Amino acid sequence: MEFVLYEQKDKIGIITINREKALNALNSQVLDELSEAFDAVDLNVVRCLILTGAGEKSFVAGADIGEMSTLTKAEGEAFGKKGNDLFRKIESFPIPVIAAVNGFALGGGCEISMSCDIRICSDNAMFGQPEVGLGITPGFGGTQRLARLVSPGMAKQLIYTARNIKADEAYRIGLVNAVYSAETDEAGNVTVSAKDALMAAAEKMAAGIAAQAPIAVRNCKKAINDGLQVNIDEAIVIEEKLFGDCFETEDQKAGMGNFLKKKDDPTKVKVVDFKNA
Ligand code: CAA
Secondary structure, eight states, rough: SSEEEEETTTTTTEEEEOGGGGTBBBBBHHHHHHHHHHHHHOOTTOOOOEEEEEESEEEEOOHHHHHHTTOHHHHHHHHHHHHHHHHHHHTOSOOOOEEEEEEETTTTTHHHHTTTEEEETTTTOOEOGGGGGGGGGSSSSHHHHHHHOOHHHHHHHHHHHHHEEEHHHHHHTOOOEEEOOEOOTTTTTTEEOOHHHHHHHHHHHHHHTTTTHHHHHHHHHHHHHHHSSSSSSHHHHHHHHHHHHHHHHHHHHHHHHHHHHHHHGGOOOOOOOOOOO
16 A cells, blocks of 8 residues: 555554655555555454544545646535545444544544544644644544534534644643653653554553453443443443443453452462463
Protein backbone atom coordinates (compact mmCIF):
# COMPACT_ATOMS: atom_id res chain seq x y z
CA MET A 1 0.00 0.00 0.00
CA GLU A 2 1.21 3.49 -0.80
CA PHE A 3 -0.39 5.47 2.02
CA VAL A 4 -1.06 3.03 4.87
CA LEU A 5 1.44 1.13 7.01
CA TYR A 6 0.65 -1.85 9.21
CA GLU A 7 2.78 -3.23 11.98
CA GLN A 8 1.94 -6.06 14.34
CA LYS A 9 3.54 -6.23 17.76
CA ASP A 10 2.48 -9.41 19.53
CA LYS A 11 -1.30 -8.99 20.06
CA ILE A 12 -1.38 -5.30 19.04
CA GLY A 13 -1.77 -3.94 15.51
CA ILE A 14 -0.66 -0.43 14.57
CA ILE A 15 -2.20 1.20 11.48
CA THR A 16 -0.40 4.37 10.35
CA ILE A 17 -1.83 6.79 7.79
CA ASN A 18 1.28 7.61 5.82
CA ARG A 19 0.74 10.60 3.56
CA GLU A 20 2.90 13.01 5.47
CA LYS A 21 3.44 15.52 2.62
CA ALA A 22 -0.29 16.29 2.66
CA LEU A 23 -0.47 16.09 6.47
CA ASN A 24 -2.09 12.64 6.06
CA ALA A 25 -5.19 14.09 4.37
CA LEU A 26 -7.76 11.49 3.34
CA ASN A 27 -8.16 11.12 -0.40
CA SER A 28 -10.06 8.23 -2.01
CA GLN A 29 -6.94 6.11 -2.23
CA VAL A 30 -6.16 6.55 1.48
CA LEU A 31 -9.76 5.62 2.34
CA ASP A 32 -9.56 2.48 0.16
CA GLU A 33 -6.20 1.44 1.60
CA LEU A 34 -7.41 1.98 5.18
CA SER A 35 -10.42 -0.21 4.47
CA GLU A 36 -8.10 -2.94 3.11
CA ALA A 37 -5.81 -2.61 6.13
CA PHE A 38 -8.70 -3.18 8.55
CA ASP A 39 -9.93 -6.14 6.48
CA ALA A 40 -6.46 -7.71 6.63
CA VAL A 41 -6.11 -7.62 10.45
CA ASP A 42 -5.69 -11.16 11.78
CA LEU A 43 -8.42 -11.26 14.41
CA ASN A 44 -7.22 -14.65 15.67
CA VAL A 45 -4.09 -12.97 17.00
CA VAL A 46 -4.64 -9.21 17.23
CA ARG A 47 -6.75 -8.03 20.17
CA CYS A 48 -6.41 -4.25 19.99
CA LEU A 49 -5.54 -1.73 17.26
CA ILE A 50 -3.88 1.67 17.37
CA LEU A 51 -4.59 4.17 14.57
CA THR A 52 -2.14 7.04 14.12
CA GLY A 53 -0.66 9.40 11.52
CA ALA A 54 2.90 9.46 10.16
CA GLY A 55 5.21 12.18 11.45
CA GLU A 56 5.09 14.54 14.42
CA LYS A 57 2.84 17.25 13.03
CA SER A 58 -0.43 15.77 11.90
CA PHE A 59 -2.75 12.87 12.64
CA VAL A 60 -5.05 13.66 9.70
CA ALA A 61 -5.63 17.21 8.38
CA GLY A 62 -9.02 16.31 6.94
CA ALA A 63 -10.53 14.97 3.78
CA ASP A 64 -8.53 15.95 0.69
CA ILE A 65 -9.67 19.45 -0.25
CA GLY A 66 -8.07 19.26 -3.71
CA GLU A 67 -10.02 16.12 -4.54
CA MET A 68 -13.27 17.54 -3.15
CA SER A 69 -12.99 20.93 -4.84
CA THR A 70 -14.48 19.84 -8.17
CA LEU A 71 -17.07 17.28 -7.02
CA THR A 72 -20.69 17.47 -8.20
CA LYS A 73 -23.55 17.07 -5.69
CA ALA A 74 -23.82 13.35 -6.52
CA GLU A 75 -20.07 12.85 -6.30
CA GLY A 76 -19.97 14.75 -2.99
CA GLU A 77 -22.63 12.47 -1.55
CA ALA A 78 -20.76 9.39 -2.82
CA PHE A 79 -17.50 10.66 -1.27
CA GLY A 80 -19.34 11.15 2.05
CA LYS A 81 -20.63 7.60 1.83
CA LYS A 82 -17.15 6.25 1.12
CA GLY A 83 -15.82 7.88 4.29
CA ASN A 84 -18.87 6.95 6.34
CA ASP A 85 -18.69 3.29 5.27
CA LEU A 86 -15.05 3.10 6.36
CA PHE A 87 -15.66 4.95 9.63
CA ARG A 88 -18.59 2.65 10.49
CA LYS A 89 -16.28 -0.30 9.77
CA ILE A 90 -13.81 1.14 12.30
CA GLU A 91 -16.52 1.96 14.85
CA SER A 92 -18.03 -1.52 14.66
CA PHE A 93 -14.70 -3.33 14.21
CA PRO A 94 -14.81 -6.37 16.52
CA ILE A 95 -11.80 -5.34 18.62
CA PRO A 96 -11.08 -1.95 20.26
CA VAL A 97 -9.34 0.76 18.23
CA ILE A 98 -7.34 3.49 20.00
CA ALA A 99 -6.77 6.75 18.09
CA ALA A 100 -3.28 8.08 18.95
CA VAL A 101 -3.75 11.65 17.73
CA ASN A 102 -0.31 13.08 16.99
CA GLY A 103 -1.13 16.61 15.80
CA PHE A 104 -3.84 18.02 13.55
CA ALA A 105 -7.16 16.16 13.69
CA LEU A 106 -9.28 18.47 11.55
CA GLY A 107 -12.44 17.72 9.60
CA GLY A 108 -12.17 14.10 8.47
CA GLY A 109 -9.25 13.74 10.92
CA CYS A 110 -11.40 14.62 13.92
CA GLU A 111 -14.11 12.41 12.43
CA ILE A 112 -11.93 9.32 12.00
CA SER A 113 -10.66 9.72 15.57
CA MET A 114 -14.29 9.83 16.76
CA SER A 115 -15.03 6.53 15.02
CA CYS A 116 -12.37 4.93 17.25
CA ASP A 117 -13.21 3.63 20.73
CA ILE A 118 -10.72 5.79 22.63
CA ARG A 119 -8.81 8.98 21.78
CA ILE A 120 -5.53 10.03 23.36
CA CYS A 121 -3.28 12.75 21.96
CA SER A 122 0.04 14.56 22.04
CA ASP A 123 0.06 18.12 23.40
CA ASN A 124 0.45 19.59 19.88
CA ALA A 125 -2.85 18.04 18.80
CA MET A 126 -5.56 20.29 17.42
CA PHE A 127 -9.15 19.17 16.90
CA GLY A 128 -11.89 20.81 14.90
CA GLN A 129 -14.56 20.65 12.26
CA PRO A 130 -13.63 23.59 10.01
CA GLU A 131 -15.94 22.54 7.16
CA VAL A 132 -18.40 25.46 7.22
CA GLY A 133 -15.44 27.71 6.44
CA LEU A 134 -14.99 25.66 3.25
CA GLY A 135 -18.65 25.88 2.31
CA ILE A 136 -19.60 22.32 3.28
CA THR A 137 -20.88 20.41 6.30
CA PRO A 138 -18.74 17.84 8.10
CA GLY A 139 -19.25 14.80 5.86
CA PHE A 140 -17.65 11.78 7.52
CA GLY A 141 -19.92 11.59 10.59
CA GLY A 142 -18.85 14.79 12.38
CA THR A 143 -22.34 16.22 12.84
CA GLN A 144 -23.43 12.94 14.43
CA ARG A 145 -20.50 11.67 16.49
CA LEU A 146 -19.30 14.99 17.94
CA ALA A 147 -22.80 15.70 19.27
CA ARG A 148 -22.85 12.24 20.86
CA LEU A 149 -19.34 12.45 22.34
CA VAL A 150 -19.46 15.96 23.80
CA SER A 151 -22.68 17.85 24.50
CA PRO A 152 -24.91 18.80 21.54
CA GLY A 153 -24.47 22.47 22.46
CA MET A 154 -20.67 22.24 22.45
CA ALA A 155 -20.72 20.26 19.18
CA LYS A 156 -22.94 22.89 17.57
CA GLN A 157 -20.71 25.73 18.78
CA LEU A 158 -17.57 24.07 17.41
CA ILE A 159 -19.18 23.11 14.09
CA TYR A 160 -21.02 26.42 13.46
CA THR A 161 -17.98 28.56 14.30
CA ALA A 162 -15.41 26.27 12.61
CA ARG A 163 -13.16 26.92 15.61
CA ASN A 164 -10.26 24.53 16.13
CA ILE A 165 -9.37 23.61 19.70
CA LYS A 166 -6.07 22.62 21.27
CA ALA A 167 -5.37 19.41 23.16
CA ASP A 168 -6.09 20.86 26.62
CA GLU A 169 -9.56 22.04 25.57
CA ALA A 170 -10.27 18.72 23.83
CA TYR A 171 -9.39 17.05 27.14
CA ARG A 172 -11.58 19.46 29.12
CA ILE A 173 -14.67 18.73 26.98
CA GLY A 174 -14.07 14.97 27.08
CA LEU A 175 -13.10 14.51 23.45
CA VAL A 176 -9.77 12.91 24.45
CA ASN A 177 -8.99 10.79 27.49
CA ALA A 178 -5.39 11.93 28.03
CA VAL A 179 -2.74 14.33 26.66
CA TYR A 180 0.97 13.44 26.45
CA SER A 181 3.92 15.86 26.38
CA ALA A 182 7.59 15.50 25.54
CA GLU A 183 9.85 14.39 28.38
CA THR A 184 12.97 16.44 29.16
CA ASP A 185 16.10 15.97 31.23
CA GLU A 186 17.23 18.40 33.94
CA ALA A 187 18.94 20.61 31.34
CA GLY A 188 15.67 20.88 29.42
CA ASN A 189 16.75 18.67 26.52
CA VAL A 190 13.98 16.57 25.03
CA THR A 191 14.61 12.91 25.87
CA VAL A 192 11.30 11.55 24.58
CA SER A 193 9.25 13.41 21.97
CA ALA A 194 5.53 14.01 22.54
CA LYS A 195 4.78 11.58 19.69
CA ASP A 196 6.95 8.86 21.25
CA ALA A 197 5.37 9.47 24.66
CA LEU A 198 1.93 9.22 23.03
CA MET A 199 2.76 5.99 21.20
CA ALA A 200 4.27 4.42 24.32
CA ALA A 201 1.09 5.25 26.22
CA ALA A 202 -1.08 3.92 23.39
CA GLU A 203 0.86 0.66 23.26
CA LYS A 204 0.70 0.29 27.05
CA MET A 205 -3.08 0.81 26.99
CA ALA A 206 -3.46 -1.57 24.04
CA ALA A 207 -1.38 -4.24 25.84
CA GLY A 208 -3.57 -3.80 28.92
CA ILE A 209 -6.66 -4.41 26.78
CA ALA A 210 -5.02 -7.31 24.88
CA ALA A 211 -4.26 -9.07 28.18
CA GLN A 212 -7.97 -9.31 29.11
CA ALA A 213 -10.36 -12.04 27.98
CA PRO A 214 -10.84 -11.21 24.28
CA ILE A 215 -14.40 -12.46 23.83
CA ALA A 216 -15.43 -10.44 26.89
CA VAL A 217 -13.70 -7.29 25.57
CA ARG A 218 -15.38 -7.67 22.16
CA ASN A 219 -18.75 -8.19 23.80
CA CYS A 220 -18.22 -5.07 25.96
CA LYS A 221 -17.56 -3.02 22.82
CA LYS A 222 -20.67 -4.36 21.14
CA ALA A 223 -22.81 -3.89 24.25
CA ILE A 224 -21.73 -0.26 24.68
CA ASN A 225 -22.03 0.63 20.98
CA ASP A 226 -25.33 -1.13 20.32
CA GLY A 227 -26.82 -0.12 23.66
CA LEU A 228 -26.18 3.58 23.02
CA GLN A 229 -28.41 3.44 19.93
CA VAL A 230 -31.57 2.17 21.67
CA ASN A 231 -33.66 2.91 24.77
CA ILE A 232 -32.49 1.65 28.18
CA ASP A 233 -34.90 -1.33 28.27
CA GLU A 234 -33.64 -2.63 24.94
CA ALA A 235 -30.06 -1.76 25.93
CA ILE A 236 -30.22 -3.88 29.06
CA VAL A 237 -31.41 -6.85 26.99
CA ILE A 238 -28.46 -6.35 24.62
CA GLU A 239 -26.16 -6.49 27.65
CA GLU A 240 -27.83 -9.63 29.04
CA LYS A 241 -27.33 -11.51 25.78
CA LEU A 242 -23.68 -10.50 25.45
CA PHE A 243 -23.08 -11.29 29.15
CA GLY A 244 -24.64 -14.73 28.70
CA ASP A 245 -22.59 -15.26 25.55
CA CYS A 246 -19.37 -15.22 27.63
CA PHE A 247 -20.36 -18.21 29.75
CA GLU A 248 -19.05 -21.68 28.88
CA THR A 249 -16.12 -20.09 27.05
CA GLU A 250 -12.66 -21.38 27.94
CA ASP A 251 -11.68 -17.86 28.93
CA GLN A 252 -14.57 -17.48 31.38
CA LYS A 253 -13.61 -20.78 32.99
CA ALA A 254 -9.93 -19.80 33.12
CA GLY A 255 -10.61 -16.29 34.45
CA MET A 256 -12.99 -17.35 37.20
CA GLY A 257 -10.99 -20.51 37.95
CA ASN A 258 -7.89 -18.41 38.49
CA PHE A 259 -9.72 -16.16 40.94
CA LEU A 260 -11.11 -19.09 42.91
CA LYS A 261 -7.75 -20.91 42.99
CA LYS A 262 -5.88 -17.93 44.34
CA LYS A 263 -8.39 -17.66 47.19
CA ASP A 264 -7.20 -21.06 48.48
CA ASP A 265 -3.53 -20.42 47.88
CA PRO A 266 -2.18 -16.90 47.19
CA THR A 267 0.97 -18.39 45.59
CA LYS A 268 -1.25 -19.51 42.72
CA VAL A 269 -1.94 -15.92 41.67
CA LYS A 270 -0.95 -15.60 38.04
CA VAL A 271 -1.80 -13.73 34.92
CA VAL A 272 -4.31 -15.73 32.90
CA ASP A 273 -3.21 -16.56 29.38
CA PHE A 274 -6.58 -16.04 27.71
CA LYS A 275 -7.07 -18.12 24.57
CA ASN A 276 -9.77 -16.15 22.73
CA ALA A 277 -11.95 -19.23 22.97
N1 CAA B 1 -6.46 18.32 1.94
C1 CAA B 1 -5.48 18.34 1.03
N2 CAA B 1 -4.23 18.76 1.28
C2 CAA B 1 -3.98 19.22 2.53
C3 CAA B 1 -4.96 19.23 3.54
C4 CAA B 1 -6.27 18.76 3.20
N3 CAA B 1 -7.25 18.69 4.09
N4 CAA B 1 -4.42 19.75 4.67
C5 CAA B 1 -3.14 20.04 4.37
N5 CAA B 1 -2.86 19.72 3.09
C6 CAA B 1 -1.61 19.87 2.37
C7 CAA B 1 -1.38 21.31 1.97
O1 CAA B 1 -2.08 21.62 0.77
C8 CAA B 1 0.11 21.34 1.79
O2 CAA B 1 0.45 20.76 0.57
P1 CAA B 1 1.56 21.47 -0.39
O3 CAA B 1 2.83 21.39 0.41
O4 CAA B 1 1.57 20.60 -1.60
O5 CAA B 1 1.09 22.86 -0.62
C9 CAA B 1 0.60 20.40 2.88
O6 CAA B 1 -0.52 19.58 3.24
C10 CAA B 1 1.07 21.12 4.13
O7 CAA B 1 0.00 21.96 4.55
P2 CAA B 1 0.20 23.52 4.92
O8 CAA B 1 1.31 24.10 4.11
O9 CAA B 1 -1.14 24.17 4.84
O10 CAA B 1 0.70 23.38 6.43
P3 CAA B 1 0.50 24.44 7.60
O11 CAA B 1 1.35 23.96 8.73
O12 CAA B 1 0.74 25.82 7.12
O13 CAA B 1 -1.05 24.36 8.02
C11 CAA B 1 -3.09 23.22 8.56
C12 CAA B 1 -1.55 23.17 8.58
C13 CAA B 1 -3.59 24.31 9.52
C14 CAA B 1 -3.59 21.86 9.04
C15 CAA B 1 -3.58 23.53 7.13
O14 CAA B 1 -2.93 22.63 6.24
C16 CAA B 1 -5.05 23.35 6.94
O15 CAA B 1 -5.82 24.23 7.37
N6 CAA B 1 -5.48 22.25 6.31
C17 CAA B 1 -6.87 22.02 6.01
C18 CAA B 1 -7.63 21.63 7.26
C19 CAA B 1 -9.09 21.45 6.93
O16 CAA B 1 -9.79 22.38 6.59
N7 CAA B 1 -9.58 20.20 7.07
C20 CAA B 1 -10.97 19.89 6.78
C21 CAA B 1 -11.10 19.38 5.38
S1 CAA B 1 -12.79 19.21 4.90
C22 CAA B 1 -13.27 17.69 5.47
O17 CAA B 1 -12.55 16.99 6.15
C23 CAA B 1 -14.66 17.30 5.06
C24 CAA B 1 -15.24 16.13 5.73
O18 CAA B 1 -15.79 16.20 6.81
C25 CAA B 1 -15.25 14.86 5.06
